[in-house]
Amino acid sequence: MVDCTIRDGGLMNNWHFSDDFVKSVYKACVEAGIDYMEIGYKSSDKIFSRQENGPWKFCDEKDVRRIVGENKTGTKISVMVDIGRIELDTIPPKPKSVIDMIRVATYVHQMDKAIYMAEQCMEKGYETTINLMAVSKVNERDLDEALHDVAKSKVPVFYVVDSFGSMYCEEIELITKKYMELLKGKTIGIHAHNNMQLAFSNTITAIIHGCNMMDATLLGLGRGAGNCPIELLIAFLKNPKYRLLPLFQAIQDNILPMQKEIDWGYHIPYLVTGAMNEHPKEAMQWMDSDRKNDFVGFLMHMHDTFSLLE
């Protein structure tokens, strides 16, 4: 189980979370027995502005340690890297870092770079995964080729990622089965978005078909419609190693109040981009505008935009 509250939620506020907020998520993860907490992206400040983005876009060692200290807990710390947005030599060897896992997010055409990056991180001593984004847009031949390369790599974990929240259970089942079959011996993960209120059910479907590493966030906080709510997943799993109460505590103390600032969750514009298998960015812009609740207008805008494009 990977809590992505800060990393994916930060896509909604450019990672401008207070230390107290990040600490409360960390405390909840530790007390609830969550296996990994993904505390942010590690990225280059030559590419992203430190003024525009909070510390969890960069995850400098000193910032992470300010939250987790030496992290003598059962919860490991994860960060995500994007291909081309981080210099490999800025990642210290694992003995010098309190970070345990580096997850490499990639599009299909960058798969060779992603494999190289992940294997280099393994060399440095980290756990790694590769998260292939936007699989709903990838054609079968490119996907098979990419999976062929991943199969030959040392990378032990590969993710089903429904970036646009556009996948129904049949597609999740199909993709999960394909990954399980072509990547025998590797762990398969699932990262779902909630545009069509399917993040939790798609995560269950993936589990049924063999996924063994699940991403989720407190109250579903995450980009656009958000992610699979971790409290639902923990209540479903009924695994005594996890505890629900610390998650409820963090939700009522810290996550729920944040709904006043950040408008994640099920909203009609996110349903529209999900159902159209498009990136949520148009919906996010619409939700930020004064036409936020003009759903008819958004549907027509999207039809105009994409019928012109395609």
Place this chain on the structure above:
Amino acid sequence: MVDCTIRDGGLMNNWHFSDDFVKSVYKACVEAGIDYMEIGYKSSDKIFSRQENGPWKFCDEKDVRRIVGENKTGTKISVMVDIGRIELDTIPPKPKSVIDMIRVATYVHQMDKAIYMAEQCMEKGYETTINLMAVSKVNERDLDEALHDVAKSKVPVFYVVDSFGSMYCEEIELITKKYMELLKGKTIGIHAHNNMQLAFSNTITAIIHGCNMMDATLLGLGRGAGNCPIELLIAFLKNPKYRLLPLFQAIQDNILPMQKEIDWGYHIPYLVTGAMNEHPKEAMQWMDSDRKNDFVGFLMHMHDTFSLLE
């Protein structure tokens, strides 16, 4: 497709909807091509107070006609009746009514009465269904016996009802298959609740396994966590006989503003009663109290209450 916005939503405000609101839902259903609109309960005013409850708890002919006129549209009008809460002789023969369908809601121990009531309504000229509530609490032997009786009856439609929003996809699949097998030749329906964000996905699961009559509501408006959002279902079905735009229009004009008055949807107390397979009434009371957002308190309250009871 049955829109239950007014009938199930009324459980949140004792059916105190303005005529304009009900008309807007009706207009949306007609323009969107929805097959049935369930406009409320038909019940006896000897049992329920007309002061406490709005007109859609009673669905007097004159009230229904005030909204739908002679209803010369493609959308049929449905009402729900509860066993023991309506006198059969107050239901006029169909030629005198603009109502097309009467759905009989029942618990398993009242099944003989439900069958009698439904068959009497058929005699009067109405379409009918039987909706067996709270199936998640029914033991297999009682269920098989009830289904045996339903199979022998003339009633053409029987519903899978997840009253508590407690069922996962495996249970929906199991129950749907059982109904399909034991009630050959009848239509099977699905009515889901959204306590665990599974109403839409459970509806899809039921469709995959043969359900052919789906309940849903605008923006999921309904008791507690609400129902399957009709806009998601229409977007999923991609059936050209349905139109999304009129639903969006009604949602932005009428349903979304109602969120200020009625607090339906995914909230942690509803997750708790769903996961515990309990009626949402405790959660609804909690949501009405000043401890609404004390989720830890509610979880402990529920554990105390039900470990004492069971």
